[in-house]
Amino acid sequence: MTPFPSEAPHRRFNPLKGEWVLVSPHRNLRPWQGKQESAAITQHPAHDPGCYLCAGNRRNSGAVNPDYRGPYVFENDFPALLSDNPSGGTQGDPLFRAANVRGTARVICFSERHDLTLAELGTPGIRKVVDCWADQIEDLGAAYDWVAIFENKGAIMGCSQPHPHGQIWASDFLPNEVAREDECQRRHLSETGTVLLVDYAAAESAQAERVVIENDDWIAVVPWWAVWPFETLVLPRRHVLRLPDLTGTERDGLADLLGRLCSRYDNLFETEFPYTMGWHGAPTAAGRWDHWQLHAHFYPPLLRSATVRKFMVGYELLSEAQRDLTPEQAAERLRSLPDQHFKSTSR
Amino acid sequence: MTPFPSEAPHRRFNPLKGEWVLVSPHRNLRPWQGKQESAAITQHPAHDPGCYLCAGNRRNSGAVNPDYRGPYVFENDFPALLSDNPSGGTQGDPLFRAANVRGTARVICFSERHDLTLAELGTPGIRKVVDCWADQIEDLGAAYDWVAIFENKGAIMGCSQPHPHGQIWASDFLPNEVAREDECQRRHLSETGTVLLVDYAAAESAQAERVVIENDDWIAVVPWWAVWPFETLVLPRRHVLRLPDLTGTERDGLADLLGRLCSRYDNLFETEFPYTMGWHGAPTAAGRWDHWQLHAHFYPPLLRSATVRKFMVGYELLSEAQRDLTPEQAAERLRSLPDQHFKSTSR
Ligand SMILES: O=P(O)(O)O[C@H]1O[C@H](CO)[C@@H](O)[C@H](O)[C@H]1O
C-alpha cells in the first residue's frame, strides 16, 4: 500500500462533511495560460467620504451611519432573508418541495477604519470583533435556529465594497452545510463517545505537519481534507460549543491567532489575500448539541500567485472537488512565512 | 400557506442531490458596485497558428495534432488522474482516511474550427460531438467505473484557452456528486417504483412554466431547484441510462436542442455565455443502474449582464446555496429569446 500523504493522485475523506476530495499534486506543474485576476494593492484612506459603510456617511437606503468607533452592526439594506415572512408553510410534492423561511441579515463593519482589514487591525481591534460576533450569536440565537457569521473578502469573492466588513444571516432553519456537519459530528460522538473536532485538533497538534500556527488555546491547520489550495480550519483546543462560551483569555488568544493567520495569508503573495471565512458553532435551536465543536473555516481561492486562482468548475461542480497541491505543502508554505504583515515591515 | 412559487424568500428542495436552495427573489433589486468581468467579444480566426488545440499544431508536450476535421480526442498533457497509479490502497484512520485512485483524462476539441463554439457549430456539427461523447463513454466505460464528460466554457470558468473543447476524466471510483445522485435516484425507484428524472421531465413538460425548449425527444428546463441564475437541466423524455444508448434520431434531437439552448444563452446578454456543462449518466461500473436517467447540467455563472456574475461565496460555501431570481423568471427570460444566434443574425 502507498503510504499517505502521497505525491501520487489520491482521495482524502472529510469526516466533517462526509465526502471526498481528489488530490492531484503533480498537476500543479501545468502551465497557466488562463484568466489572470487583477492584484493591484489599492491605497485606501482611513475614512472615505464616498463609502457607505464609513462612520457618519449616508447609505443607499438613506439611513445615516453613526459616528462609530470599533465594530458597528446594522440591518442589511438588501437582506436575503426577511423577518416578517411567514414561517413553516411547506409544499410537499416530492418533485416540487418548498418551504417558507424567516430570517434576517446584518452587516458588521469591523472598525471605523476604511483602510484596515482583520490582518492589520491588531490584537485589541480583533478582540472587539470577536466580542461583537459573540454578542450577535447571543442576540440573534435567541430568536433563530442558526446564525451564520461570515466574511467575503476581496472583489474576487463577491465583496461589493472595500470597507472591511462581514455579514450575519440568521434563519429559522439549519442550512445544508450545517445539517451535514451536524449529522457527521453527531455520528462520531455516538460511535466513539468523543467529539470529532476535539479529537482532530489534538491529533493535528501532535502530528504538526499541517499546523500553520498554534497558541495555548487555539490551533490553525490546513485540514487533511482541504479543498481550497490554502484552506485552513481554526479550532479551540477545549470543547466549546459557541463563540459566547469563550473566556476572556480564549478571546484574546483567538484575536492573536486570527491576526497572525491573516497576516500570513497577505504575506503569501504580498497581496490583500481574498477569502471567504465563517464560523460554525452549535446551532441555537433547542436540542442537544454536545457533539458540536466551534470552528472557523477559511476558504481562500488563490492558487499560484496574487493573480492566478483555483477554479472550482467542471469536474469540481459535477463530480468532486479536486486540488493541485497537498495540504502538507500548503501548510509548509504558510508556516514558513513571518507573522508580521508585509505592509508594516515595509513602512 | 403561501402558494409556491412565491416572490417571498423560501427554500426549494433538490430531490436529485437531497439538499436545499435558498431563493430570495427580492434581492435582485440591490445595486451592484462589485467586480465586473470583462466581456469583450473576441474575434477568433478559423485556425490560429499559436493555438495548441488547432489542427496540425504542436502542443506543450511536444506532440503534434493531426490535421483533424470534426471532433478530436487526445490524452490530457496534464491529467489530474493517472492510469498507472496503484488501485485500491486505503488508509483507514477515521480522521485521516485516504485512498489511491486510478484514472485518465482526455481533451476533446469539438471541431477543427477555432472560432466556433457549440452554439455556432450547427446541428450536424453538434451531432458529431454527441457521437464522440457516446464513443468515449463506451471506450473508457469498459475500463473505469465513472466517465465524467464536461466543458468549462469561458475564462471566467477556468477555461485556459479559447479553442472550443471539453474534457473527459475517467476514474475507478464514483465521485461525490455522482454517489449522491445515485443514492437519491435509487431511493426514489425503491419508494415509488418509477424513475425520478423520467417523472420529473413529464411533470415539467406538463407544467410548462420552467421549460426553456422542447422537441420530440428532449426537454431543457430551469429546474425547480436551480442554484445558478440561468442553470438548466437537459433530459430525454424516454428512460435512457447512458449516451451510447441514444438512437440516431435521439442524437439528432439532442444536437438540435443543444444548439438552440446554447444560442439562447449567448443571446441573453449578447456575449459568449460562459458555463460549466456536463453529462451524468448511469455509472459504467458493474451493478444495477435502472434508477438512473441520463441528463446534462448547465451551470452558467452570469447573473445580471455579460459582466456581472453570481458569486457563490460566504453564505453559499458555508451555509447553503442562495439565488436571487426565481427559476420561473429565469426560464421566462430564456424562453423569450430567439433560437437563432445573435452573431448569425447580425452578419
Ligand atoms: O484542465 P483545465 O481546463 O486547465 O482546468 C480547468 O478545469 C479543471 C476541471 O474542472 C479544474 O480542475 C481547473 O481548476 C480548471 O482551471
Ligand SMILES: O=P(O)(O)O[C@H]1O[C@H](CO)[C@@H](O)[C@H](O)[C@H]1O
Ligand atoms: O451581500 P453582498 O456582499 O452584496 O453579496 C455577496 O455575499 C452574498 C452572501 O455570500 C452572496 O449571496 C452574493 O452573491 C455576494 O455577492
